[in-house]
Amino acid sequence: MSRWHFSRIVCSFVLLALSACASAPDHINDICSVFDQRDSFFNNWQTAAERTERKYGITVPVLMATVRKESGFKPHAKPPRTKLLGFIPWKRPSSAYGFSQALDGTWAQYKLESGNWGARRSNFADAVDFVGWYHSKTVDKYGVAPDDAYRLYLAYYMGWGAYGRGDWKKDAGVQKYARATHEMAQRYAGQLKDCR
Known part of the structure; x- marks a missing residue:
C-alpha cells in the first residue's frame, strides 16, 4: 500500500470519527x-x-443530567434568537454555547482556574470537565451535596450570586427545570448500574 493510500485511509477514518461526534x-x-x-x-x-x-x-449521573438538560448533548447548542417586531431574528439572550451552555465570562474563569487553556465548549470532555468544576465550586461555596442534582442545577442555571440570594425561590420555571434534572440524574444512575 502506498503512502498516499495509507494517508487517505487514515484521513477518512479521522473524518468519519469526527463527523460522528x-x-x-x-x-x-x-x-x-x-x-x-x-x-x-x-x-x-x-x-x-x-x-x-x-x-x-x-457523580457521572449528575454530570450527564446537567449536560442533557442544558444542550440535549448538542455540541454547538445556542439559545434561540429573540425576535424583533415578533418575526425578525435578532440577538441571542446570552453568550451560552456548546454542550454545557457555559457563558463567555464563566468559561474564561474556568480556563483560567483549571489551566485548561485550549478548552472548547463544543468538545464533550472539556464541557463535562467544566460542569464538574462548576458544581464542585457550588459544593464548596454553599455546602450542597455533590449528588444533589436539584440544588446543583439551581446554582448552575441561576449563577452563584442569584442562587446565594435565593432568587430561585421565586422562579417556578427554574425549579421545574431543576426537578427534571434531578429526575434525569436518578434515571441515569439506575441505568448506569446495568451498562457498566
Missing part, C-alpha cells in the same frame, strides 16, 4: 445508549465523565 446522540434519555454511541478511540464520553467524577467528586 458533530451531532447529538440518539436516545438521550438512556445513558447506556449515549455512552455506546460515543465510544471511540478519539472521543469516549464515558471515560471523560468518569475522569471528571474522580477529579471533582460530582
